[in-house]
Ligand code: WAQ
C-alpha cells in the first residue's frame with residue numbers, strides 16, 4: 001500500500017486565513033517511509049529560505065493501488081540563456097513553438113509577474129487567449145499525489161545527466177504528471193525560493209530547462225498550465241489534484 005504524504009507550510013496564519021506560502025511537498029511512499037518523510041518535511045518547513053513557517057499541515061492518506069496511473073518521465077533538454085532576461089525571452093519562444101499562442105504566453109507571463117507574492121498552486125491559463133481559467137484565486141491549483149516509481153533508478157538517471165538536488169527532482173515529477181494530462185499544452189515554472197533561479201517550460205514530450213528565469217534573491221515564483229481551448233476544466237483539475245500518478249523512469253543501461 002502506498003500513502004500520499006502532503007505538506008503545506010505558511011507564515012503569519014494558515015493559508016486559508018491569508019498566511020504567506022512558505023513551502024509545500026507531495027510524495028507517494030510505502031508505510032515504512034512515512035515517519036521519516038514527515039520528519040524531513042517538518043524540517044524543510046521550519047528551515048526554509050522563504051522564511052520560518054508557523055503553520056504546517058501534513059496529511060497522510062492511503063491510496064488504493066488499483067487507482068494508480070503510470071506516466072513516463074519527461075526527457076530534459078538544457079537551454080542556453082546567460083541571464084533571466086534572455087531566459088524569459090527564450091521561454092516565450094519555446095512556449096510558442098509547442099503550441100501556445102504568443103499573445104497568450106505573454107499574457108500568462110504578465111499574470112505571473114503581477115502576483116504580489118507567490119501562490120501555493122498553479123494558474124490554469126487558456127493557451128489561445130491567455131485568460132485565467134481556474135477560480136482558485138491566490139490559492140491556485142495544487143498538483144498532488146505523485147512520485148517516481150523507483151527512487152534509486154531516478155537518482156541514477158538524474159546523476160547520469162549531471163543533475164542532483166530536490167528542486168529538479170520534484171519539478172520533473174510534477175511536470176511529467178502535468179504533461180500527461182488531457183488538455184495541457186505546456187507548463188511554465190520557476191521557483192519561489194530566493195536562491196533558486198532555474199525554471200522550465202514543459203511540453204507534452206520535453207522538459208526544457210533554463211538556468212535562470214528570475215533574478216537571484218527574488219521570492220516571486222510560480223507555475224502556469226496552458227490549457228487547450230474547449231478542455232474539460234473540472235476533469236483536468238480532478239486529475240491534477242487527486243489522481244495518483246507514478247512516474248516511470250527508464251533504467252540506466254550499464255556499459
Ligand atoms: N502544484 C501546483 N503548483 C505548485 C506546486 C504544486 N504541487 N508546487 C509549487 N507550485 C507553484 C507555486 O506557485 C510555487 O510558488 C511555485 O510553483 C514554485 O514552487 O532545476 O522549486 O516548489 O530544473 O519553489 C524548477 C526548476 C524549480 C528545477 C521549481 O518550484 C530545475 C521549484 P517551487
Ligand code: MG
Nearest residue numbers: 023191192193
Ligand atoms: Mg519553493
